[in-house]
Amino acid sequence: TARNLFLLPGDGIGPEAMGEVRKIIAYMNEVMNAGFVTDEGLVGGSAYDAHGAAISEGDMQKALAADAVLFGAVGGPKWDSVPYEVRPEAGLLRLRKDLQLFANLRPAICYPALASASSLKPELVEGLDILIIRELTGGVYFGEPKEIIDLGNGQKRGIDTQVYDTYEIERIAGVAFEMARTRQNRVCSMEKRNVMKSGVLWNQVVTETHKAKYSDVQLEHMLADAGGMQLVRQPKQFDVIVTDNLFGDMLSDVAAMLTGSLGMLPSASLGAPDPKTGKRKALYEPVHGSAPDIAGKGIANPIAMIASFAMCLRYSFNLVKEADNLEKAIANVLDKGIRTGDIMAEGCTKVGTTDMGDAILAEFKAL
Amino acid sequence: TARNLFLLPGDGIGPEAMGEVRKIIAYMNEVMNAGFVTDEGLVGGSAYDAHGAAISEGDMQKALAADAVLFGAVGGPKWDSVPYEVRPEAGLLRLRKDLQLFANLRPAICYPALASASSLKPELVEGLDILIIRELTGGVYFGEPKEIIDLGNGQKRGIDTQVYDTYEIERIAGVAFEMARTRQNRVCSMEKRNVMKSGVLWNQVVTETHKAKYSDVQLEHMLADAGGMQLVRQPKQFDVIVTDNLFGDMLSDVAAMLTGSLGMLPSASLGAPDPKTGKRKALYEPVHGSAPDIAGKGIANPIAMIASFAMCLRYSFNLVKEADNLEKAIANVLDKGIRTGDIMAEGCTKVGTTDMGDAILAEFKAL
Ligand SMILES: CC(C)[C@H](C(=O)O)[C@@H](O)C(=O)O
Numbered sequence: 070t071a072r073n074l075f076l077l078p079g080d081g082i083g084p085e086a087m088g089e090v091r092k093i094i095a096y097m098n099e100v101m102n103a104g105f106v107t108d109e110g111l112v113g114g115s116a117y118d119a120h121g122a123a124i125s126e127g128d129m130q131k132a133l134a135a136d137a138v139l140f141g142a143v144g145g146p147k148w149d150s151v152p153y154e155v156r157p158e159a160g161l162l163r164l165r166k167d168l169q170l171f172a173n174l175r176p177a178i179c180y181p182a183l184a185s186a187s188s189l190k191p192e193l194v195e196g197l198d199i200l201i202i203r204e205l206t207g208g209v210y211f212g213e214p215k216e217i218i219d220l221g222n223g224q225k226r227g228i229d230t231q232v233y234d235t236y237e238i239e240r241i242a243g244v245a246f247e248m249a250r251t252r253q254n255r256v257c258s259m260e261k262r263n264v265m266k267s268g269v270l271w272n273q274v275v276t277e278t279h280k281a282k283y284s285d286v287q288l289e290h291m292l293a294d295a296g297g298m299q300l301v302r303q304p305k306q307f308d309v310i311v312t313d314n315l316f317g318d319m320l321s322d323v324a325a326m327l328t329g330s331l332g333m334l335p336s337a338s339l340g341a342p343d344p345k346t347g348k349r350k351a352l353y354e355p356v357h358g359s360a361p362d363i364a365g366k367g368i369a370n371p372i373a374m375i376a377s378f379a380m381c382l383r384y385s386f387n388l389v390k391e392a393d394n395l396e397k398a399i400a401n402v403l404d405k406g407i408r409t410g411d412i413m414a415e416g417c418t419k420v421g422t423t424d425m426g427d428a429i430l431a432e433f434k435a436l
Numbered sequence: 437t438a439r440n441l442f443l444l445p446g447d448g449i450g451p452e453a454m455g456e457v458r459k460i461i462a463y464m465n466e467v468m469n470a471g472f473v474t475d476e477g478l479v480g481g482s483a484y485d486a487h488g489a490a491i492s493e494g495d496m497q498k499a500l501a502a503d504a505v506l507f508g509a510v511g512g513p514k515w516d517s518v519p520y521e522v523r524p525e526a527g528l529l530r531l532r533k534d535l536q537l538f539a540n541l542r543p544a545i546c547y548p549a550l551a552s553a554s555s556l557k558p559e560l561v562e563g564l565d566i567l568i569i570r571e572l573t574g575g576v577y578f579g580e581p582k583e584i585i586d587l588g589n590g591q592k593r594g595i596d597t598q599v600y601d602t603y604e605i606e607r608i609a610g611v612a613f614e615m616a617r618t619r620q621n622r623v624c625s626m627e628k629r630n631v632m633k634s635g636v637l638w639n640q641v642v643t644e645t646h647k648a649k650y651s652d653v654q655l656e657h658m659l660a661d662a663g664g665m666q667l668v669r670q671p672k673q674f675d676v677i678v679t680d681n682l683f684g685d686m687l688s689d690v691a692a693m694l695t696g697s698l699g700m701l702p703s704a705s706l707g708a709p710d711p712k713t714g715k716r717k718a719l720y721e722p723v724h725g726s727a728p729d730i731a732g733k734g735i736a737n738p739i740a741m742i743a744s745f746a747m748c749l750r751y752s753f754n755l756v757k758e759a760d761n762l763e764k765a766i767a768n769v770l771d772k773g774i775r776t777g778d779i780m781a782e783g784c785t786k787v788g789t790t791d792m793g794d795a796i797l798a799e800f801k802a803l
């Protein structure tokens with residue numbers, strides 16, 4: 070049976086990075102009979118230029134129908150002053166919301182070959198392997214009211230609303246505990262219960278979910294500000310971190326930067342399993358942005374996009390061996406000293422986007 | 437004329453740290469004729485134990501009447517399950533709100549003698565000197581509604597509200613630009629305008645304030661998540677950072693940890709100048725917490741509390757020379773290799789709380 074992939078390369082370096090994933094898909098179809106069927110759409114600034122919206126209705130339908138969406142990156146100075154409702158990010162936020170992708174998995178791993186690129190002392194990050202589970206369809210990102218009111222007198226009021234219901238916290242906690250069981254079996258939940266009522270509820274529901282169904286997993290609670298500190302102080306103390314949409318945005322970016330491997334980090338955004346088929350809706354995207362300054366030059370690092378495709382193989386198609394091999398291929402290429410400009414180091418060989426993609430594909434074939 | 441100080445040592449190591457400030461106050465009164473008059477109250481868990489509230493009405497009145505409040509730290513496991521309204525933090529939040537201390541100044545400096553204690557590579561933090569200006573009386577900390585609603589069916593809803601009005605953003609931006617003029621003349625404003633309407637307004641008002649009154653200062657805008665990354669990647673790129681209450685909480689903690697000098701960092705929380713006297717209400721507190729695990733052992737590091745008093749001398753009493761000297765005394769003691777346990781390093785002399793306080797006072801006397 071066909072495996073339907075919907076590709077949304079987006080803006081900036083997105084299309085270049087996606088091109089390297091295409092090669093891997095083609096190879097897997099030809100030689101491994103993987104049966105991927107791909108379609109492609111526009112998102113972000115490029116969708117705005119074509120349709121006046123950050124994603125068209127037609128492309129939304131295709132995203133909803135696909136087995137998995139591969140997403141590049143959105144945004145750039147060209148669209149910095151388009152109206153709020155059609156800004157490039159709106160396309161990504163709508164995909165997350167309408168596909169109900171509530172669980173964002175962000176691994177922060179440190180590739181051994183890149184440990185020295187971290188701002189942290191190498192002994193603090195060597196072997197680092199954290200999985201941040203960020204709630205992605207709730208909180209202050211989507212709560213209403215969300216508006217700017219004119220109060221008269223030259224005064225305006227900006228309002229955003231942080232809202233979490235029990236079931237939203239329960240299901241993301243469930244994902245964190247399940248993932249922990251496949252790893253070191255430890256979860257750290259982060260909120261600001263000393264200041265936020267949503268944090269009080271978050272803390273309670275995580276605690277109850279743990280007690281009811283996952284008491285075999287080790288659970289710790291940490292205030293989100295202290296969590297940010299601890300990520301910098303001693304990142305290896307963490308296994309799985311579970312947190313809300315906004316704290317997850319901040320903390321996963323800090324964690325990504327710690328690894329020194331920012332251009333390398335993938336993410337997966339998953340929905341609930343379908344009650345009939347057991348399948349989850351899913352979107353895979355690199356953690357890095359659209360990097361407009363280097364777009365179109367053929368020098369972007371495609372590794373995060375390729376690693377996102379590896380997560381897709383694992384979580385959407387249960388192609389575990391293939392996912393393992395693709396990740397191994399990336400590590401092998403790095404071990405051989407092949408580098409794009411962003412991760413270049415002394416004694417290594419500098420290559421462009423397509424050469425990096427080719428090198429990874431060659432390793433993948435050989436495994 | 438008398439200089440009225442209201443001391444709120446609080447819980448945990450707060451009282452021990454405050455004791456060392458008392459010695460400096462006594463010396464300045466005796467020898468320098470500084471005219472400090474001190475009174476003392478309870479806050480946090482110790483206030484709850486005495487009055488059933490995180491701060492009593494009487495102590496609130498004293499705080500409102502004082503020229504400056506010196507605050508230690510609050511909280512500890514003993515009070516982890518007291519009701520939300522009377523939790524230790526509520527005392528601090530009420531002080532901030534009722535004294536209208538909207539401007540929180542958090543210097544993140546790296547003491548040269550401690551650069552090697554940072555998790556970051558020394559070259560990234562040596563000479564680091566950032567000033568984070570955090571809005572302290574608005575945003576999601578105080579916005580209404582802030583509640584947990586019972587929805588029935590076993591479902592609850594936790595709500596917090598992020599609210600910012602034009603005037604609140606204007607006045608904190610003003611503080612940031614004014615402070616920048618006394619430093620490197622650069623301000624970086626951080627928000628999430630791509631997701632939050634309050635962020636859109638924040639960005640607009642900072643931009644307009646800059647244009648209208650501070651166009652001599654260099655202004656940059658950064659998304660708060662990217663800001664967290666950049667703090668880890670290249671912290672020395674920043675001079676003054678201005679941001680909202682919640683982002684300020686997260687980002688200032690990350691910045692504090694970068695310096696490797698967490699136990700050393702002070703903060704000042706300032707109100708608006710009184711239209712008649714020009715005086716600002718003010719509260720000074722260390723960035724570290726109450727550290728209940730080491731409380732009462734005589735080993736706590738009093739430097740952050742003493743450095744907070746130095747900020748008090750500078751901002752509340754315009755005793756600039758005395759403030760400079762007190763800060764210099766701290767640096768000199770560190771240069772001599774005198775260390776409390778939390779910052780102990782090879783070849784240094786380990787001392788307790790009172791010996792550290794005495795050493796700083798001796799240096800201060802000698803300057
Ligand atoms: C692009 C932006 C809307 C997005 C977010 O804030 O979630 C990004 O920062 C991310 O982390 O995926």
Ligand SMILES: CC(C)[C@H](C(=O)O)[C@@H](O)C(=O)O
Pocket residue numbers: 263264294525528529685
């Ligand atoms: C104690 C707590 C309420 C407080 C805050 O969140 O503001 C603290 O973390 C701080 O940064 O001063």
